[in-house]
Amino acid sequence: MEKGQEINSDRSFETKEELKEIRSALEHGDLCQVIERLNKYLEEIENAPLHIAITGQSGSGKSTFINAIRGMGDEEEGSAPTGVVETTMEPIPYTHQDYTNVRFWDLPGIGTPNFTAADYLQSVEFSRYDFFIILSSERFKQNDIDLAKEIQAMDKKFFFVRSKVDSDLHASQVRRKKTYNEEAILKEIRDNCVNNLSDGGITEPQVFLLSCLDLENYDFSKMQETLEKELPEHKKHIFLSSLPNISLPILEKKREALKKCIWKLSFVSCMVATVMDPVQSIACDIEILVKFMKIFKKIFGLDEQSLEKLAKKCGKDVSELRSVIKSPLVVEEINKELVIKLLIRGSTGALKKVQIVASIFPILGGLVGGGISFGTTYWMLCNFLKDIAEDAVHVLKKALESQA
Structure with a gap:
């Protein structure tokens, strides 16, 4: 052998x-x-079904994330529509191209006029999701924190994703040409998110830094490993199989x-x-x-x-x-x-x-x-x-x- x-x-x-x-x-x-x-x-x-909920503030990049994690571009047939304004008004499932039992749900933005924090989980049919990913393109706000607490109270898993870090890095590179340090900036972003969530009452928050336009970099591998560990045994295989x-x-x-x-x-x-x-x-x-x-x-x-x-x-x-x-x-x-x-x-x-x-x-x-x-x-x-x-x-x- x-x-x-x-x-x-x-x-x-x-x-x-x-x-x-x-x-x-x-x-x-x-x-x-x-x-x-x-x-x-x-x-x-x-055939193990896997339902992943993607939520967050309007404009945080939920649709782009859903397309990226399915290995798709924003303009491909079957991709989630993207835009600078909130395009999702109700939970919309997007089936994986190769695994029809894997669905990513694009949920309405937290805190929009249509869905307030108080009735959000009931509105999106909370029970059908295996876990939640809460996205933000800036610091996490009170609505994100309140939602995480409600999810935790109902014994479901949730993870924070700080999106668009590539834009932050580019802006810093332009403004700090002499002192630019990518590793230091990423640490600053992460620490800011973790401290903000901790101050809001979230115990040991898990925050992953991502760029949906450059998914293989930053914390994607770390996020993938964490999600795999948290899933039930019979769903780990289908989750790994579905990853690009x-x-x-x-x-x-x-x-x-x-x-x-x-x-x-x-x-x-x-x-x-x-x-x-x-x-x-x-x-x-x-x-x-x-x-x-x-x-x-x-x-x-x-x-x-x-x-x-x-x-x-x-x-x-x-x-x-x-x-x-x-x-x-x-x-x-x-x-x-x-x-x-x-x-x-x-x-x-x-x-x-x-x-x-x-x-x-x-x-x-x-x-x-x-x-x-x-x-x-x-x-x-x-x-x-x-x-x-x-x-x-x-x-x-x-x-x-x-x-x-």
């Missing part, structure tokens, strides 16, 4: 409770329960998240093999592999549509981006025929995994068919993930190259 792909059963599952439940079912021979639990997980990977591939840390986070998925996908394959005949089992393996290799490709932005969109955004020809893709599997169409060829080629590698499976879950030691199915799925998806993650890095670096 390659370095970095060691099997660690305790890290294979999202929670210790889940691992304990599956181990217990295996020890009692309750394979149906295991299959049911793992199939439920597969459904959660694809704008930085190397995001690509690495996606790779780590998918490594965990591979374990569960492999267990589904293994369990199916113990209750189905070999023909049905192989058909199931093929279905899992085709489905999730396509998903992996989409998550890393290496499908044709994503590559064309990235090429347009960075002002390059799509052939330039394709030229740095090294794995032939990434550029080939993923279908049953391709997977069958890979299964035949990888059968030897799969057999080597049976001993590993048996050492972790002894009850599987006698289930040779299940062990082979586990090994095949695990081996193929791990290798595919390694190749596609590396190529995603190559493509991103190529996209970020400065124009001649």
Whole structure:
């Protein structure tokens, strides 16, 4: 096995409770329960709903933020309308381009004549959102603080985003040509926001500095990591998958998240093999592999549509981006025929995994068919993930190259 792909059963599952439940079912021979639990997980990977509320003062850049975090420009079809005046008069959902179960809600500006702080949460149907992001392009005001307190009282998560920091930096650079220091100015902005919120009664406020026009810089990675930690386990995957591939840390986070998925996908394959005949089992393996290799490709932005969109955004020809893709599997169409060829080629590698499976879950030691199915799925998806993650890095670096 390659370095970095060691099997660690305790890290294979999202929670210790889940691992304990599956181990217990295996020890009692309750394979149906295991299959049911793992199939439920597969459904959660694809279908977990995620509703993110974006709110703040009128003109704070809510619509631009929604477009940016979906990987869209302000003039693309389906983008949230932007303007210098309040354009949102009621909650409007904007569905992610690739993940229809992920929605970003553009909420009316806090403190507008239409929505006062007193009835704001009731007006926007507070209960449907997983968490709130409160934006401000300047210091946070009393309406922001009052809203945060109400959200906290209702046991929901909220985060503060100080937007348009690029404009502040530019203004400072123009006015302080001799003493300009970007790091010092950002610290000054952050400290001002935190102190203002703390004085208003918010305990340990989390403030992220962003530019929606330059999302990969400043605090975006830090914000992404924080939001991921705060989400329920079954929603972390879909959140990470939906993030635009704008930085190397995001690509690495996606790779780590998918490594965990591979374990569960492999267990589904293994369990199916113990209750189905070999023909049905192989058909199931093929279905899992085709489905999730396509998903992996989409998550890393290496499908044709994503590559064309990235090429347009960075002002390059799509052939330039394709030229740095090294794995032939990434550029080939993923279908049953391709997977069958890979299964035949990888059968030897799969057999080597049976001993590993048996050492972790002894009850599987006698289930040779299940062990082979586990090994095949695990081996193929791990290798595919390694190749596609590396190529995603190559493509991103190529996209970020400065124009001649």
